[in-house]
Amino acid sequence: MSETTAETTELTSQYSAQVTGDLERNLKEQERLSGEIEALQAQLTALQHDHTVLVNLQQALGIPAPAAAPAAESAASVPAARKKPPEAAKQPAAARKRTGKKAAKAPAASSASPTLVDLVREHLAGQSEPRTAAEITSALGQAHPERTLKTTVVRTTLEGLVAKSQAQRTKQGTSVFYTAPDATQPVPAAPTGSQSEPANA
Template sequence: MSENTTTSTELTSQYAAQVTSDLERNLKEQERVSGEIAALQEQLDTLQQDHTVLVNMQQALGITLRPEKPATAPEQAAVPAPRKKAATRSSGTARAKKSSAALSRPRSRKSASKPPVAATTTTPPSLVELIRQHLAGQSEPRSTAEVAAALDQAHPDRGIKNTVVRTTLENLVAKGQAQRTKQGSSVYYIAPDTGRPTSSAPTATQQQEEAQSEEAQ
């Protein structure tokens, strides 16, 4: 029991010392703040007295009261501010409309110039023309496989097949636009001799045969 009593007594004395120290600090702070308040109050009284003297002098001299103007100036300036913004917005909208109109004009011209460009595009040559040109550039007879391989290499997007090339070559031989030679069991084709007459323009039957060969491709 004596130890508990001693411990509580020590705690009480510590708390009492802490409270006493806090109270002293609080009183000193109150004195400091009170002194500042008194000094500020004295300054305020002095300013109020000076203001009264200045107002009396102003009234005696008949000078218009000017301190009110700065108070009204912000209100007057605040009125045109939205108008300026509105003006800038309207001018920005007008500029945007002009720029959009300027952009739309070249587009209309481009669209008007598109048909001539489409008209000048050339269609790719037919398979008959490709085979005829290939044979004309060869000095020796070529087999169907050789002709098909050469055309497929030159035009990989056409998907040229041997069977279609053979049919087209036979049609050219039938029309006198190619010659067929045979070496053993192999068949070769070459362009016709210059002395041999060839039709300069295909007949209706030839055109039909060319169309059928193209459909088979």
């Protein structure tokens, strides 16, 4: 009986460790997906805002615009943008949603409202010292009160920039700091034509 009990205890221990590991991975994946969903929601909100502004401008200019026409055109443009239209019908809903994400990003880049990636990149470029994701979120929130920004979304965006070598990440203790790729380089000197040093402002 004692051997059976020992084996049962060992199996229970192994399963417990496996379940704990699976739970940790599950939570991390949930957090990652939540961040992506929030980022996409922010982009969608910006696009909806731009759409409202454009519709108001259109009405102010007196341009006739049937309500059904834009919807029909946008629906027709999605398959046209794909290289292999016949495969779209075979794709599961999740894959078609991913395609929709790519289509939604294109208008955001061409609209007057900059994307979150652009805002984060520009903010980092203007900083002389490393900043945490929370500090960057706070600064962007003050500079763009019309946007609803969350630290998890900004952190996901920062990690994306780091992966593309468009930002640098450093760790000090438990805190993670982000800088622009050239933040460590010295400030460019005055033009070679001027021999005197500029006065401190």
